[in-house]
Amino acid sequence: MSGLDMKRANPDEFSPPNYDEEPLTTSVDWTKEEEGRAKRKLDLLLMPLLVLGFFCLQLDRGNIANAITDNFMKDVGINQNQFNVGQQMLSLGIVLFEIPSNMILYRVGPGKWLTLQLFLFGTVSTFQAFQKGYGAFIATRFLLGITESGFIPGGLWTLSTWYTRKETAKRVMVFYFGNQFGSASSKLIAYGILHMRGVAGRSGWFWLFFIMGLFTIVSGMVLGFLLPDSFKNPHSTFLPKYSYFNERELHILRARVLLDDPMKGKKKKRIGRAGFKKAFLNWRLWVHFLISLANNGPQRAFDTYSPTIINSFGFASLSANALASVGLFLQIPTSYAFSFVSDHFNKRGPTVMAGFSCHLLGYIFNRIFTELKGRRGVKYFGVIITQTFGTFSHPLNIAWMSLACEDSEERALAMTMAIMGGNIAGIYGAQIFRQDDKPKYRRAFSINIAILVVGLCLACSRYIDDLFRRRRASKQVRSGSASDSQYEEKTDAALPSDVQPAPVVLAGGATPLVSKTVP
Structure with missing residues (x-):
């Protein structure tokens, strides 16, 4: 159909890939049941790890709000307005280093970079326990922003590479559950840990930062052992020779994503x-x-x-x-x-x-x-x-x-x-x-x-x-359907019987989920 592209005009649909974004030839050669099993395995491996990472990030970022109720400002030696400047430095560090962090992510892969990020902001969070004075407070908040800067876009980018576009939207919300659960849990966890004031002569907020920071570092080790990098390198950082997916599963997972968006097969510099x-x-x-x-x-x-x-x-x-x-x-x-x-x-x-x-x-x-x-x-x-x-x-x-x-x-x-x-x-x-x-x-x-x-x-x-x-899209569809049907009647009538489209049958007689080839 000539004229307006319906998928681009319709706000309920994703735009199809452009003609110059289709470099691969990929077709469906698996059953619906095979795809379901591979996707469930991916969900059970990838989603808990990304949610865990976001949970840790929110714990380390939000613990400062809980520390305030334990005389944090008085102990460190700052007032509320100075505290607000520190919060600004956290956000400034994230904004300034978000793009450089994404560039590093693109070069080394999400498996290595997201694992390293948990180690980095877990370490900074741990050493927040020892801060004293306005200068130390500003420095630690800025460093925490720098080290956290790439985790959220890195997690979103990871989801977009392993899932189709319509599947990604739901998993983005699941990913953000880590943020929400971290925000909620941090308040209850803080209620318990802040009662440790006086242990070893330390304040409650000292133990809050120290324990939660160590938890993040341990979680970084979990990601290092389990988080797969990509389709081309389906291995974790600490187990570079072990793959959690067999070749058949990787083929299905990769091909279905390329059928949805062939541009994901191109890695542009x-x-x-x-x-x-x-x-x-x-x-x-x-x-x-x-x-x-x-x-x-x-x-x-x-x-x-x-x-x-x-x-x-x-x-x-x-x-x-x-x-x-x-x-x-x-x-x-x-x-x-x-x-x-x-x-x-x-x-x-x-x-x-x-x-x-x-x-x-x-x-x-x-x-x-x-x-x-x-x-x-x-x-x-x-x-x-x-x-x-x-x-x-x-x-x-x-x-x-x-x-x-x-x-x-x-x-x-x-x-x-x-x-x-x-x-x-x-x-x-x-x-x-x-x-x-x-x-x-x-x-x-x-x-x-x-x-x-x-x-x-x-x-x-x-x-x-x-x-x-x-x-506008609805009007275009109605006006275009008549011309399309007339065109199809003429072309189908003109085709000899030996070049009529034939049904796709997979090996063993299996029925494919979708019959689609990307030119």
Whole structure:
């Protein structure tokens, strides 16, 4: 069919590979049952390892919020505004070194680089226990940002190489469960570890950093033994001669990905200038970038100070850490429900807008409840709502953003833009809750409400744009179907019987899942 490309025009579908992105000839020579077994084996190996890595990252990144309730600032010798600068340095380190980290990932492979990253930020997290003074605090936060900078995009890139495009969206959300579970668990773990204050003459926050850092280093060893690198090198870092997949499984897993996106068979040394120009001139990608910027700033700020805010309601200091985990645990099934609706019903825009709306409602509750006298249970309810709906709009936005891309180059750059948007948000978000605004934080909650209103308006504008694109695609399909059917009748009638298409039959009489060849 000539004219408008339907898959590019339809926001519910991924764009097909361009004509110059099909360098391989690959056909289906396996059964549905074989593919299912290979994919389950991949899921059971790869997904727990990536979730474990993200879990460790969030433990090491978020432990600082729990340390505040254990006199961390007083012991180190900093005030709240200086603490906020340290949080900015964490985000700055991530933003500055994210692209160089991705370049290293591309050269050495995800198996080696993600394993090394866990060792690096686990080591920095461990030595945070010995910090003293403003300079040491700034340095350790910046180093932690540098060492963590490539793990999230590295994990996302790993998923994109082992799974088809439609499968990747669901596994991205599972990957982010490591973040959510880490955020929630860190509060409960901290509640226990912070009671170690006085052991060996050390503070509770000392043991929090030390124990969690060592746990991350041990987890790095687990990835070193189990995480496969790629289809070309399906071995782990510490076991370079052992493969967890046999040749048949590797063939199925690799071929199915290439059938979905043949460009994944090409390893390009760099993305050309045309690719950068195409991505950075796509206004839709910038809207998604701003959506990530709007969602993550308030969420990062609130996550840091949620135990402190709960403590200000009249709850005991260490109990506030445990109470701060409740909304984060509720976020896990809630985000799963939203991701199921997003994927199963192709409701990308509506789920992002709904998530934003509920997130916004949480800050409205907090702003109102700060004026109540007593009623600590009501105030705590506002915290629960904010935490439950605070994070998952970001990965849902990433999945929605990928549908606005026309090819694999643009999709790779869009992924980088979204992750950088989330981390840049941490730079401005670190200064929202300031010392002169405590303990009610009226100004902070008002700022968060304004930011989320802007983000919600941006999401609504993209959804309206998708509605118009969907209508144009539907009209094009209806107008093109008649001309296509007339063309097929003429060509089929003209074909002699000996060149009519024949059914594909596999060896042994097996029935293939899909009959498809990429030229």
